[in-house]
Structures are given as C-alpha cells and as structure tokens.
Amino acid sequence: MKRVAAIARKELVHIVRDRRSLAVAILMPLAMVLIYGSVIDMELRDLQVGVLDLDRSDASRELVREMTASGFIVEAARLASRAEVEAGFRRGRFRAVLVVPAGYAAGDRTGIQILVDAADAATAATVDNYLQAVVLRAARERLPAAGAPPPPFTARTRIWFNPELASAHFVVPGLVALVMMMICALLTSIAITREKEVGTLEQILTTPVAPAQVILGKALPYVGLGALDAALILAVGRLAFKVPMNGSWLALAAYTLLFIVIALAVGLLISARSSSLRVAMMAAIIVTMLPTMVLSGFVFPIASMPRALQAVCQLMPATHFLVVVRGILLKGQNWYPLQTAILAAMAIVILTLAARSFRLRLE
C-alpha cells in the first residue's frame, strides 16, 4: 500500500505541475455544463421569417402583426416578389416566408403559402408548426362565426420527471459520464503510454513494485480527479440549472464507482495496445470520447438509429450508466438490476483483457 501511495503521490505531482492540463481538466467540464445547459435548447426563439404580402390590406398587415406578436417570430424581411425567396434562403436571411395571397382580405385562406427552407429538417418542421398555429388563430379570430365547433375531447399533457423540459436536467447527468470517460480513460491511458515512451516505466518496474501496484498508483489520482469533476458538474447543475436529486446519493456513488472501474480498464487496455503516445491519444479519443458523446444517448436518441448502430450503442458502458444516472437524479429510481449486471460484466471483461495484454507487453 505504501508503494501504491508513493506512485500515486508522484502522479499527483505530475498532474499539479502541468497547470494547463489541470486547468483544462477542471474548467472544461464546468464550461461544458454552462454551455450545454443553456445552448441545447430545442425551443425556437427569434425565428427569422420573411413576408411576401400580395394583398397589402389592413387584414394582411394585421396577420403579420399577430405573427410577430407571438414573440417567437421576427419579421426578417419584407419581400417584393417571389424571385427574392430563394436568394434569401441561400443567404440565410430567413428560414421561412409567409405568402399572403391577393384575396386575403376578401376571405381567401387557402391561398396562404408557407415556404420553408428545409435544409435543416428538424427546424423546418417546427417553423411550419409555429406558422400554422399563428395563421390558424388569426383566421379563426377574424371569422368567429365560421369557426369549427369545439372538439369533443382534447389531450391533457403531463410531463413527468422534468416538467419544464429543461435541457440541463437531461444533459448534466450525461456530462458526468462524458467527463469520467475523459479523465479516467483518456488521461490514464496517456499517462501510462507516456511513461512507456519516455522509458520511466521500465525504471519503475526494476524496483520491487508489482506491476499491478504501479497501475493502481497511477490510476488513483485520476480517479480522484474524475470524482472531483463529477461532483463539480453536479454542483453547478444544481446551483445554476436546478437539476434535482430525487434518488439516493449512495446509489449514485456506487454506480459511479462501477463506471470509473470500467473507464480505467478501457484506459489501461488502450495504453497496453498502443505503440506510441500519438496513437494512444488518437485511439483514446476515438474509442472513448466520440462514442460516449454520440452512441450513448447523451444527446441523440438511440431509438432513432438504425438497428445495427443500436446494437453498437448497447456495447457502450456509458449507454447503461446514463440510464442509471438520469434515473437516480430525475426519477428517484435507485436500483437497476439489468444495468447493474451489464456494467459489472463489462468491468470484468475489459479488466481481464487489459490485464492480459499488459502482461504480454511487459514480458
């Protein structure tokens, strides 16, 4: 234990001396919470819409006024002819154009056109819905007698676990997984490969320390750093974005520990298999960071992917960890038999693989 402590202390000195890497390791997660928490917002604001008013009547001006009164839509341009539509799209001046037909004041509703720049398909659908709603309301208000009877039944929506649909509540648990992978897998693999490259690993191995102790000692400070980052992210999420904690801290700590073990094992596996620092760094980013960001349901829903890719997602430890963390924080669900089994199995398999390739390397 004393030997492990000696190596851990040495590693800690490395970490603290390298001010910039340390700053990145601590500031990046914080900045990510702040930016992700406020930037990922699917609710459209200040939608730029152009208007082509062929009617030029009080009624058509009223329609445009109502459109902008909603607060979501900004009148970005007043067009003189249809020829300007595509030029505006190409320049990115507006995302949609509302065409008011010449007979609008006289009651022509079917001639209304909504032209949407659908290059961005997701936004296009939302833009269409917004404009439809505005036009529909205006049409109904202006012709109250002709309006349809109220529907026999309506939907009453209740949003569970995140009633305000705050994106931060969704993203913060994901960031915990991402940062764990970054610190525990990426940094550990870099630290070990570096010693191998510089030759100091050989120097340490000539001392009576067991290889397992070396690895453990090197990994421990990164575990600490990872845990610190996770705590910071959760704290900022709570203070700045009011991310709730509905479950038990103990459950969260236990699952996080399990995930750390997996992340470390991945880091070890990478360092055992890579020939040089450059390769290790590229591999670490490709094997840990990208899949954790992309194939874990961190932002993009797994259910929307093709089957083959969904299967790949199931192989990512972060996928299962994310279900757990989100469940504990937002839903107050503390026990996940399926995820526990999968994560434990992953830990055992990756650790065994890493240990085996490490032994091969050292002999």
Next chain:
Amino acid sequence: MSGEAVLARGLTRRFGRFTAVDGIDLAVAPGEIFGFLGANGAGKTTAIRMLCGLLPPTSGEATVAGIPVGRRAVELKQRIGYMSQRFSLYEDLTVRENLEFFGGVYGLSRHRIAARVAALLPYLGLAGTENRLTASLPLGYKQRLALGCALLHEPRVVFLDEPTGGVDPLARRRFWDLIYEQAAAGVTIFVTTHYMDEAEYCGRVSIMVQGRIVALDTPAGLKATTGGRDMQDVFLRLVDR
C-alpha cells in the same frame, strides 16, 4: 571587419534576476579549435545559443563569422553549423533523407546537395548506411551524421555542444579525427565537452564558472598558471575556487 571567427565583448544574458552569462569576452581565430569548458549550469549552453542567434543577448555584443549576432540572423545561420548535446536529427528519416533535408533547408541547390552528400558519406564513414533509418544506427554513427548535417553547407564556424556524450572511446577518437581535419581546412571549431582528455586536443580552452570566464589559455598555459597536473586537475582547481 575583424579577422576573428568568433568575437564577444561583454556578452551578457539575464533571465529575470538570474544572470546566466555575465559579460564574457573572447576571440577565436579562423581554423582554431576552441574548447569551451565549464561545470553544468555554468552558462555554456546559454552562451552558445546566443552566438548561434537562437537567443538575443541582454547586453554586450558578439560577431560570428563576420556577422553581428542579434541582427541579420539568417545570414549568421547560413555561415555556422550547430550540433547539440542531444541527438536531434529525425529518427524516422533515412541517413540520406536527413542530409538532403538539411541541405535543402540551408538553401543548397539539388546538384550541390548530391555532390556534398556523395563526398560526406565516405568521409564520415557512413557509406553503405545511407538508406537505413536513422533510428536503427548506433549512437556513434548518429553523431557523425549530426556532424555531417552541420557541415553540409560548408559553414565557417561550427558549434559542437558536447558532441561525444555517451559514445565509446573508439568512436570519440574517430569523431575528433574529423574535427581536426575540418580545422586544418580552415573551419573554426567551437566545442564544449565534459571529457578532459578532449580538452587537451583543443588549441585554446576557456573555463566558465557561474556565468564568467575565469581562465582562457592553451592547455599547456593553463597547467602552468594553475599548477595542475592535467586538464582534469586544472578544471577542478578553477571550478572549486
């Protein structure tokens, strides 16, 4: 323009409050082998870096191969060669590729590079290794290759910063033979070393302590003034004082 190959007057370099080189004066003649000795941390490397135009002096002035350092750095670099204590060629290039690269960087024509490489390879004892990756060469070969890269453009002054560190006596001997031949051809050699037997090979030797030159003379002269038996003894007496 003075005839000296290297001339320094009150050359000084400070890093913050620390004075690494403290007003050194020296004059080295063309074709001379000048030994630049001193303990680790005495300021030798800083002084050489200033003379090579890698580091601007805080005060004082120096002229190398007729060019004042600090200004006209490109012209200066064209006339000098430099080989550092750390083997610093590209390990993932072959011997020939390393030579061709430095030839190109020094602006030699393709024709000239081919001629120089053809002449240098046998001269350096590297014939037959030209297509080997530098990483696979023994250290002694690598050092001769580094010397080759520094001599390729026929510089008037060559700075060698501990050129023979870590190689066996035979390889060192071969290396010094090359240095003698270069000096005989009129190239000025400015060399630092920790091997005191090598100091004996130099025409004149300076000894640096804490940023100052405390002694400058021929090896024989130094032994006479300090009463040392050999250069090792001379060095210890001056540095300890």
Next chain:
Amino acid sequence: MGPLASLMRKEFLQLRRDHAMLRLVLVLPIVQLLVLSYALDNDLRNVRVSVLDEDRTPLSRGIADALWESDVFVPGPPLASGDDLARSLKVGRCDLAVRIPAGLARDVAGNRSAAIGVHVDGTNSSTGGRAAGYAEAAIARAATGRDGRVGAVRFFYNPELESRLYMVPGIIVMIATIVSAMLTGMAIVREKELGTLEQVLVTPLGSLQYVAGKSAPYALIALVDLALATGFAAVWFHVPLAGSPLVLLAGVLAYLAVTLSLGLIASVVSDTQQQAMFTVWFFLVFAIMLSGFFFPIENMPPWARVLTWLDPMRFFLAIVRGVLLRGAGFGDLARDLLVLAGMGAASFTGAVLAFRRATS
C-alpha cells in the same frame, strides 16, 4: 531545392513512415462519417407508447389506433392501472403513456368536455416535448377528423424533411476540423519534445517558411479527407452538390488556414503533445457547440449568439451547407467567405508571430 520544399518533403516522408497515423487519418474519417451520420439523427423514431384504456369502447380503441398512424410511435407494453403507468415511466419501459379515462364515450355522447391524459417521460427534454406534440396532434385528429391546417406548405431543398441531409455536411466539417487542428496541434511540439526543433532553428529557415512548410502537408491531408468524405456523402447519403465546387473550395482553403494556424499556435504554446492535444480539444468542443452544428444559433441565449461570431466553424458550416444543399454562390456567401478569409489571414499571422516569439 528551396528550403520550403525541403521542409515539406521531409514532413511527407515522415508521415509516409507513420503507418498507424496514416491509417487513422485516411480510414477513420469515412468510418466517422458513416457512424455519426446515422447516430446524430434528431428525427423522432421508435418512441414506445403504452396505452391505458380504461374506457374500452369503440371510441377509445379508435383513439388508440390513431396513435399508430404516426410513424413515430411503436407500441410499448400494455398497462393495467394508473400505478402501472407511473411505474412503467419510472423504470423506462415506455417513453410515453396515453390514459383514456373511463366514461369517455359517455361524456362525448352527452356533449360534456373530456380530456385524454398524455403522460410523457421528460427526462430527454428534446424528444420528450416533441413526442408529446405528436401525441397531442394524433388525438386532435381523432377528435375533429381534420389535421387543422390552412394554406399550402412548400419545403425547399429537402422536401422529405430528412435531417440527415443537414447533419452530414456538418459531420464533414467536424472531421476536417479535427484532422487539421489535431495533427498540426501536435506537429511542432513533437519536434520540440524530440529535440529536432533546435537543430532546425539554427538553420536559416525563416518563421514564415517553417510555419508554412509545417502546415502544408496537413492541409493536403485535410483536403484529401474532405474530398473523400464529400464524395462518400454524395454516393451513400445522396447529399446533393447543388452549388459550385469552386465556392466550396474557396471556403475550404480559408477555413483550413484558420484551423491549421490555430493548431500550430496550440503547438507552439505547449510543452508536451498532451498539452497541445488538450488545448486543441478544448477549442474544438466549444467551436462545435457554438457552430450551429447540432443546435440552431437563433435558439441560443444572446451572450452565446455573440460568441458564435468568434467561431470560424460557424461560418464554414454556413458555407458548406449553403453550397451543398441550397446551391449558394459567391454572392450569397460573401459575408461568410470574407469573415473566414479574414480569420484565416489573422490566425496565420498569429501562428507565425507566436512561433517567432517562442523561438527568440
């Protein structure tokens, strides 16, 4: 052979010998493009909906059937009770639950207003809200028999509303950025670590020549990657090349000047490759976030919108999407091209100055 040409030749020789790196640089972009294009898909699909039908009348069954008309929903496990509904949402057996209350048919027949419960798991703030919207629309359709639309809609450039068409150009941009900035990020610091930089510094090679020579090979790699990725995107994902390749090339060159220079600056100010990589990574995370790649810029809070003006990727992305999807020309993209060219010139100068400062 000039000094610049020698330096470039050396860089290429070294790159050719580094097989692992070469494989990574040439094969990986295609794999990334393929995986990311399928993964970064914001369209809603396979949302599991469970129905709790407490009414059990033809009307209630009709409402349930109306849900399956949407291609977004797939049936989840059936629900037995209100408790079961809460439980299913909590453990994630379904994403959305619809509760049709007992007596619905009776209320409708008696002209009393009735409500159908839509319960959605809001954990995923983005999909949750949209899934609820689809469910509400389906129920409204069942109630009125109409879809409540007025006028005509026309979708330009992407009539099928495939979000992939929009994401793929973004992924191409991201790959080009990662390759160019990461590789140059490590380029100079690697020579620093190996000690070869000093040997080059004593030669008459100028700062400008050194920076240009160091970045040229990586520019070529990035160009090859871009061409590979764009070709692949056209063949596999049917992304159109609506505009002129010349406009695209102009944007690419200006953008590479920015990323390569920023990579070199990161390399110059770092002492180890690890630090350089971190610096570049740090830059990349924010550049990607603020570029409008995933999240439309107009949705961002005002302070973040101001920051996007500093993000070169924002302008390059606008150029790539504009040219590929909308057929935008030089005139349409003049602002983005000019800003990018300015950024390119500024960062290249910055790289040369940073290198000069660091080495003297």
